[in-house]
Amino acid sequence: MSRATRTALVRDDRTLYEAVAGTAVGLSGVAFVVGLTALLGLVGIDDPVAGVGLSVALGALLLALGASVVGFGMASRFGFVDAAPQPSAGIVAAVAFTAIWGAVGAAASGAAGVGTGGRLALGAVLGGTAFAATAFPREDVGSTAPAGALAVLCGLSLLTGLIAPGWERALDGYNATLFGDTVVPAVVLFASLVTGWSAAKAYGGFGARGRNVGAYVLIYLVVGSILAVLVGLVAFVAAKGLPGLFNGFSLGGSGLVSWPFLTSGAGLTAEVAGVFPALLGTIWLVAGAVLFAVPTGVGAAVFLSEYAEQGRFTGAVEVATNGLWSTPSIVFGLFGAAFLIPRFGNQKSLIAGMLTLGFMLLPLVLITSREAILAVPDEYRDASAALGVSKWQTVRSVVLPAAIPGVTTGVILGVGRIAGETAPILLTMGGGVLPAKSAAPDVLGSFRLSASPPFVSNPSLLEATSALPYQLYALITAGLSGNIQNPQEYAWGLALTLLLVVLAFYAVGIATRYYFRRKLHQ
Amino acid sequence: MANRTDGQGVSTTAGETVEETRPEWTSYEAGGETKFAVDDLDVHYGDDHALKGVSMDIPERSVTALIGPSGCGKSTFLRCLNRMNDRIRAASVDGTVELDGEDVYQDGVDLVELRKRVGMVFQSPNPFPKSIRENVSYGPRKHGDIETGLLARLTGRAEPDREEALVERSLERAALWEEVSDRLDDNALGLSGGQQQRLCIARCLAVDPEVILMDEPASALDPIATSKIEDLIEDLAQDYTVVVVTHSMQQAARVSDQTAVFLTGGELVEYDDTEKIFENPESQRVEDYISGKFG
């Protein structure tokens, strides 16, 4: 039953074709990146490139890409190259092109001033044609012709100036206007995605392999964009915030490092306005939340995984914790406002904020601890039990130590999340917009004993205190004014400080995880 | 295609003439005191009948091997002896298991006490992620035989020397002392598989049990480590009662004094001197199994 015709293990004869198709993929990538930078306004679409405007140059590029994509399909169809196309490009591609061309039709006829009926009609005609062109011919034609035609159309409209830098179109009834500045990059982005995908399929020789390559190109682009956004965001905040953060920073001198932005408040006499009270507030807030949530969460996790019968009760707790985990932070805020504030002096206070964030942290600690405890191999428990050691001893001496890596990682990541939360403390803790250094909470130094109930009190816990995220919010709503020299710089410095604090927790959390993982796999 | 049998005969074809198990095949009595007397033991996992009316007497200070195809209930039987099956929720046990004449399944049995007397070594080595020393002294510490805590040290109750001696004695007994004596404070996970398994045996010996149960103690090890463990087992039988489950008939033949053969369905089919079982078994099925016709 061996095969009559045996396919060669190694493909060859397609190197030139592959090179051309590969170049087309690369150029599509370039067009995508240029489109993205133009959309972000980093380059202007009328900046000159080789003597013409960028928009025209991109139009020419799209035109060339579109034409070559059609060419790839034809070359394969007429047997000039050895590809393995399937009989059809498939239903997914067909539906996608139907939608795209339908939208193109509707938009074009709308631009031509046809009514709704006309739009629908032209959209349906173009969509239907695209469907037929994609679905019915062989895959090499079906997945190149509609794509190439789209790129050609986009390229032509840029090249001829149909859509150009000065172009604008009001969206009737939508209260918005589209301008060339945004539409040109958007068109380029979109068309380059389509040609990139199509050229990648050609590169892979269509068929299963081609689809594989096409899909990979799209996924790589998506992930690349996500990472670019991430890096861009952090870099943007850093660039804006560094001047503020390092305002007055100096090395040497009496205290080795003088970092006024982190060590002074925003009071009248402060030389450089700083964020010390909010920073300290955040630290106390996190400390309080951890103090409440970690023992509670870990204790509950121990009970659920070691003592409780796995059954309806543990199921209910699981549903409840997962529900708590996804409960919006503002709802925790409402809860804190309704439940805690009346019980702590009827005003916004540090302790109300701590407990509210503690409630938020609790499900996360519980979930991660439970996972960590369940991940401790039963072998350890069995081994300990077989040595005649009681359950609690086993939990304490074997299970918990082995679960510590997981718990620590979970707690650190959870703390990172709550440290950046604004909504709950907005409702429960409040604080000043530009607190002076004297407003920083002095929790340890404020414990007072008294002869009447409640016998112990701590005014500093019962006062409104600022925290980094809240202060940033307050600065936004209060506008950037007040008795500080450079409010913009101050606010961005504050944003960067907050970002760094939170990212530090994440970095430490992730590093801890890697550390323990490495240690386990040594 | 050498040695091919067609799977005919009494044993391998299901639903046809299955040979019945005869009580006399399992009524073997070894010399010496009986350590465990198991009578009519039935184990269910939910609806799954894993052991069916097993009765056998396990003699003191000798090696008893349990063999049989996968899933026949060897591990289940072994775990009945120190009630480790209690840890499996679905398991329910009927019948009696007497240790030195006392039923271990009667009410009020102190599991901690039972397991101190009946130690266990598992299939894959499972040392705790602690130092070698702590692994060995874990049991005695938890039982309060050795005190090492800060409080004990402050009040002068700590006896580091006694701990040291215990650790050394146990490791020596488990033939591991020479290899690890200079790195007692290293993490036990850094040992090789065979060393880990011997460490587990040392850990078990440190509690000073009477019986040692071993569930395929060498199945995860290479031949050299395996042979060390086998030597050790024989050696231990001078002081302890050893019950060992193995999937290797060769191993059973090598190390055990008497062998019990379980077959699929949770039956104990034959129990006798190891030599007898391997050379001249009564049961046709046992013979088929041992000669490699299935399994």
Added chain:
Amino acid sequence: MANRTDGQGVSTTAGETVEETRPEWTSYEAGGETKFAVDDLDVHYGDDHALKGVSMDIPERSVTALIGPSGCGKSTFLRCLNRMNDRIRAASVDGTVELDGEDVYQDGVDLVELRKRVGMVFQSPNPFPKSIRENVSYGPRKHGDIETGLLARLTGRAEPDREEALVERSLERAALWEEVSDRLDDNALGLSGGQQQRLCIARCLAVDPEVILMDEPASALDPIATSKIEDLIEDLAQDYTVVVVTHSMQQAARVSDQTAVFLTGGELVEYDDTEKIFENPESQRVEDYISGKFG
């Protein structure tokens, strides 16, 4: 303590007189065309040297068994033949593996094409969570040999009859057709273990491979299912080249034409006619292994 050897001799004691492997023990040439020519194959997993300079020729249309103790590299060797080792990140392969004279490790090899020609059946049955029919027709569908989609039906390209015929042929070949013909649309996960494994074989046959690699295909099955799979393997050897890894020497003896023995350390020690290996091996270590002195 019957049959006990003391682990002396050339093979079991480490570091002493370990017998050297001689090239002539592995230079066996079977009759018939050579399907796979493996030359000096080395595999590392990171720092772990899992296969050491293995060379062997696997003849067409016959059953070749790979046996050896756990961890000796049998699976590693097998997975080199269809480059499934590429999926393991740490693995690096040196040496050549030629399939019909073409090196499968040269640049530009189309893995998809290779795996179409060299099918594989895994240790535990792994049917897809789809219907029986879809499981069998999965390969041909993905290769575009059969079209079944909505579009294909619209354009009349769908050939349900051809699919039907292919499914039936493959299941019949895998000796499963009779058991499942009336429930082709049921989920494959509802089948018994043995049926699932045969389904996986049928799934593999549907792609019409030239070689079928099997990695302990019966280790998760009961004796009855095992014997069915063994019959099937013998049967398949009429049309396909079958390479089978097994941990059961009995199984190797029953089903294979030639047997390769790997020993710990990733060496191929001996390769010859199955009968020769089991009755009169050249290597002392192989003899020890086969006679159950270790493993």
Added chain:
Amino acid sequence: SGNGGDDDDGGSEESGNTMSSGSSGPSTVTAEGSSTVYPISNKGSSYWNSNSPASDGEYWGSNDESSVAGWDQIETDMNIADYFASLYGFEPSGERSNPPFATRVALSHSGTGCEAVRDGLVDIGNSSGPITAELDISEDERDENYVDHVVGRDGQPVFVSQAIYDAGVEQLTGDQIRGIYQGDITNWSEVGGPDQEIYVVGRAEGSGTDTSFRLNMLGDADAPMDVDTRLGQNQQVQQVLQDNDNAIGYMALAFSGSGIQAIAIDFEGTVYRPDPDAENTIFDSEYPLNRDLHMYTRIDEETPEGTDKREAAFLNMFLTEFGQKTFVEDVNYITLPTSDIEAEREKLPDQA
């Protein structure tokens, strides 16, 4: 007066707060509310907390080059907070940044401030609208429960984006503004501007600025409005007016800035201009949107006269020439006439 924050976790108790809390000394004076009053009150609080010595000259007292406004009427060698506190019998600390008791001002809006002082959460409730409108209470209730300290006045101008101003919208009539804010006028061309939609910016409901605007411009504190956005505080209105080129908004005087322009308003023929030197200006008390800026304290059992000594010491600071100049005029508000200052000081308890 409310409590000062050394409350217990029972919360059922409302401790009155003169110098009661034992070792910790007099407790912090807390204020909360209006973003309009905030510049005054916050600046005052900053000065107070800095407790600058009389030799400072920049914030308090005098030195060789300068002396603070109104210094000639004070002439003390005490630090600023020490001085004002000592007028009510508090021990001076003599240390910079360590006033005899601290002050703290929170920013929200008038409604919140009025509620906070009503509920005893703060000592002083800042409000730019009358508490009667904010809390919907009668004047009798007000007089019974609160003392109204007016510390300055606001002209509440109406601002437009710079682009609109430049396009010629420099003046609107009261009716036009009403039309814009009630959704009848939606395009600048309807009021002589460019053909552009109007981006109508309002303040948060419950803010004093919003209340006064409804009251003074639309005729009723509950008058309906139709705006495109509502923003929390004055400062944010300022920012949004700068960010957009077709916006209109109302704010307190203190928040005029670049990129926005106050316009003249024609009320039944009288044109009030944002220029203090014009014939009719928004600084006049006749200007319909002109309003008082209040700091309310509460009357309860412990402080029957409504204002305890800490509050009085702090409030008194604003009612001096120094205070009016530094905290009111310098932040662009309208100072009180001398007679009014006198009347306001009458409301405070007697000095020690």
Added chain:
Amino acid sequence: MPFNTSQTGWRARIERRLTGAREFVDDTDPEALAVVTASMGALLTAFIGFLLASPWTAVPFGAFLLVTGYGWARHQALVARAISLAMTTVTLLTLGLIVVFIFAESIPAFRYETASVFGVSVPGAGMFTQARWDAVSDPVRYSLLPMIHGTVMVTTIATLVAAPLGVAAALFIAEIAPPRVRELVKPGIEILAGIPSIVYGFIGFTVINPWASGAFDLNGGSTYLFVGMVVGLMALPTVVSVAEDALTSVPDVMKDGSLALGATDWQSMTSITLPAAFSGVSAAVLLGVGRAIGETMAATVMLAGVPRISDPLVNVFYGYETLTSLIARGYGSANGVHESALFAAGVVLFVTVLCLSIGSQYIEARMRRRLGGAE
């Protein structure tokens, strides 16, 4: 008959519990039992005291600490067990308290907005049958419809961003990326989860809103479009990490099986991995939707803050108000029924997200069962 058996089943179970408890009591050291009872009693008293806002709460709490400390030294095992049980109860109690308190606070608003539906007067119906929210001028009405509309708009756009990108990124991490790249990308995306929402909001307010206002010639810069995109970016990490977990939990042997048949990687992903992980991936999307619904600060800072429904309904170039921003903006200055209406918005949020959470858990449990059967 079935009723009968279930009843006897009940009784039997209770009896079993009782005997179990009795045995437990008999088997335990009486002093240990007393200590644990005292400690738990003190804790319960402290909790009740706290609920009643009693200043005496500190007393039983102190007693609890003392007794527990003593018990820890003497009867650690039992005390540890009791305390861990108490902590489990705290978790359940938290959810219970949230429900009780936010529902209780929202009652006046529901009362106020009673409307008759088909002749029956239903409390709260008025919030959903008309579209006016005006807390100041007559008639004062508290419809949640404008905010629900806003939430739906933002969530839809966010999902359109987060779901496809998130699933693609999860596929990338779980199946495609070479190990080095994965080691970089995975923490990178996790860190994306760490950027505080107010930082997004700050960028949104100071950069995106002014830009959008100019780039689309909008009347003000608040748009559901860009709030949705920002929120989508924020929900992305949730989708990625949950979906990635689901994808990696598909047994390797299944993927190997497909590859060994000569299917390409992409075919194996789309035909085997994704269908097998479908439930997990949809649970990931549901959780992402939940995150998007609950996202507060970016919306509060970027939206216009007027409760209004955009016209036409799908006009993404307006950005008025969401449930979350309504609460964040209004809380503190609102009082009376107005404040209660904010709690009503909280109730709507809470119930929606809880349903999503339970739904996704159900889906995931089903997946686990199915994959479990495959092994």
